[in-house]
Amino acid sequence: MLLSIVSWLFHNSVFLFVKTFDLLVFLASIILQVMENSTIEKVQLLIIGSGPAGYTAAVYAARANMKPVLYQGIQPGGQLTITTDVENYPGFPEGIQGPELMINFEKQAQRMGADLRYGLATKVDLSKQPYKVWIDDEKEIETNAIIIATGASAKWLGIESEQRLNGYGVSACAVCDGFFFKGKEVAIVGAGDTAAEEALYLSKLCSTVHMIVRRDEMRASKIMQDRVKNTSNIKIYWNTETEEILGEKTVEAVRVKNNKTGELTTIPVRGFFVAIGHQPNSDIFKDWLKMDEAGYIETIPGTAKTNVEGVFAAGDVQDKIYRQAVTAAGSGCMAALDAERYLSEKGFH
Ligand code: NDP
Numbered sequence: 001m002l003l004s005i006v007s008w009l010f011h012n013s014v015f016l017f018v019k020t021f022d023l024l025v026f027l028a029s030i031i032l033q034v035m036e037n038s039t040i041e042k043v044q045l046l047i048i049g050s051g052p053a054g055y056t057a058a059v060y061a062a063r064a065n066m067k068p069v070l071y072q073g074i075q076p077g078g079q080l081t082i083t084t085d086v087e088n089y090p091g092f093p094e095g096i097q098g099p100e101l102m103i104n105f106e107k108q109a110q111r112m113g114a115d116l117r118y119g120l121a122t123k124v125d126l127s128k129q130p131y132k133v134w135i136d137d138e139k140e141i142e143t144n145a146i147i148i149a150t151g152a153s154a155k156w157l158g159i160e161s162e163q164r165l166n167g168y169g170v171s172a173c174a175v176c177d178g179f180f181f182k183g184k185e186v187a188i189v190g191a192g193d194t195a196a197e198e199a200l201y202l203s204k205l206c207s208t209v210h211m212i213v214r215r216d217e218m219r220a221s222k223i224m225q226d227r228v229k230n231t232s233n234i235k236i237y238w239n240t241e242t243e244e245i246l247g248e249k250t251v252e253a254v255r256v257k258n259n260k261t262g263e264l265t266t267i268p269v270r271g272f273f274v275a276i277g278h279q280p281n282s283d284i285f286k287d288w289l290k291m292d293e294a295g296y297i298e299t300i301p302g303t304a305k306t307n308v309e310g311v312f313a314a315g316d317v318q319d320k321i322y323r324q325a326v327t328a329a330g331s332g333c334m335a336a337l338d339a340e341r342y343l344s345e346k347g348f349h
Helices: 002-039 052-063 078-082 098-111 160-164 174-181 193-203 222-229 325-345
Strands: 040-048 069-071 115-117 121-125 131-135 139-148 152-154 185-189 208-212 234-237 240-246 253-258 264-268 271-274 278-280 311-313
Touching: 040 052, 040 325, 052 069, 052 078, 052 098, 052 139, 052 325, 078 098, 098 115, 139 325, 160 240, 174 185, 174 193, 174 271, 185 193, 185 264, 193 208, 193 222, 193 234, 193 271, 208 240, 208 253, 222 234, 240 264, 311 325
Parallel strands: 040 069, 040 139, 069 115, 139 311, 185 208, 185 271, 208 234
Antiparallel strands: 121 131, 131 139, 152 278, 240 253, 253 264
């Protein structure tokens, strides 16, 4: 009798223990789920990027009551924040400084009620609605629509000395770093509008600007080319490529090669500026969105729609042809209008 009572007690206490344990595991999983969900923020429309495209999209989206959340990325304001005079943005007959123009864009988006935040989108999952976006590898956002306006970044030549001396005389931004070479000789490589603009900027600060052009003509607009050619302290090296940037700790000279004659020349310079164009900032989307071989996101012509519904692209990240502030702003407007239509049709807005 005693034995059966002990056995009964033993079995039931084991049973109770197992059940209590199961219950605790179950409760813990619920708590974890709740905690996880509370760190996931749900937003209706997420805008990634803060150049003319992103801010214009934010202005339109906020005015349409889509409550856009915009993450500004590494360089709030985008490429125009490292430029000087902008003479071709309509509405400013006297021209405007790039950084000032972008502050105006930002203020306007803010005044309309857009939620502007610091942070970089580092990962996305566009496999199904709601789409997921991670900010700074930590914060998770769930959203019904995304406008990608991540722009493009400066390209580099890809030579070892360029990397080694980056920040020690090598730069991709004359406006940011030109001041350090006041009264000194510098070189700039490139022949587009950016190179022309930066060469002109540097010519006002530096004693001589050696401009290294790989072909026998420049890609820059005629007016910019004329300005460069008519500036006495800009010396152009046609058909010339950079072989090496020389210097142990800082830039001391650049060795260039004439690609027609093979002649090598060493030019003593303290600064070396790279202005050879840009590449689209589209890496995190490459598993989901159609892109061309250079990484520009493809949009359906006449729209900002990508191949994933509810995901739109605007500005330089999808435009390798025009790449102007005004065209970026225009495409930002298109993206917001497309997003508004999409959210309404799907009943999200
Ligand atoms: P671009 O692509 O127009 O020009 C890049 C230049 O760099 C070209 O001359 C190219 O040479 C040269 N280049 C590329 N790779 C190398 C290399 N490895 N070695 C040497 N040279 C190289 O870029 P930008 O940044 O100049 O301009 C981009 C866009 O922005 C353009 O549409 C431009 O008009 C616009 N813009 C407008 C401004 C304004 O209106 N104020 C200011 C700045 C830019 P190649 O010609 O031989 O290919």
